[in-house]
């Protein structure tokens with residue numbers, strides 16, 4: 001578990017091969033009798049240059065896990081690292097810079113600026129940060145995502161799938177260590193959704209990126225290398241090289257278990273996940 005503190009991030013196969021990790025990550029909302037334990041002592045290693053999907057029923061803690069991993073939410077207990085940097089305990093300003101420099105985000109709702117064209121949207125976070133894009137990398141991302149002939153178009157002139165590809169390029173533009181995608185296909189029809197999943201896959205396979213995606217869709221999860229299943233704020237299972245059918249079966253089993261024995265909010269099932 002200990003990693004050399006001075007180990008630099010190399011962009012690809014780093015010294016730890018871990019993009020992010022948590023130990024004892026606990027997040028509670030509220031206090032007293034109304035406390036909700038959204039995450040209950042989660043230990044997880046997110047592998048570098050891999051596509052990790054996070055699944056689980058509504059309210060199981062998926063978004064909370066993503067927010068804590070991305071430093072968007074403070075934790076109640078435990079530790080979170082991005083690469084070799086412990087982010088728990090960082091000040092808000094340091095967190096803002098870390099997110100800007102080292103993390104990419106994709107959301108269900110694209111979040112593009114309507115008055116800017118595709119290229120301007122892609123480079124906006126870097127422009128705001130006063131950073132110059134690595135030109136060769138940017139060109140590579142644009143070609144990989146098939147956006148070359150759409151760069152002058154505004155979001156309204158693009159299909160939903162194309163808009164999400166622009167959002168994907170924006171997330172990739174600064175060559176972040178880790179990309180978080182929150183239901184990135186949630187607003188797309190199945191064909192456009194497949195296309196975006198294919199591009200996320202390529203971002204990992206061809207561009208050496210690391211992706212964490214929250215999804216409810218077993219078909220989307222099947223594009224990942226590893227599915228983490230959350231239940232009641234804990235990682236209750238994982239599945240490497242998932243198939244849509246396999247994921248669906250696993251989810252049905254969880255549902256059946258829940259239906260038979262609703263039990264206490266945080267049951268004993270916990271196979272704290274270690275990969276990499």
Ligand SMILES: Nc1ncnc2c1ncn2[C@@H]1O[C@H](COP(=O)(O)OP(=O)(O)OP(=O)(O)O)[C@@H](O)[C@H]1O
Pocket residue numbers: 029030036037038056057058059060061062063064065
């Ligand atoms: N700001 C908040 N205040 C109080 N409770 C919260 C807050 N955010 C989340 N929760 C609670 O924490 C638990 C986990 O929520 P979270 O949004 O992480 O689940 P999720 O798995 O992402 O759900 P969904 O699939 O519906 O998006 C839920 O019980 C939720 O009600």
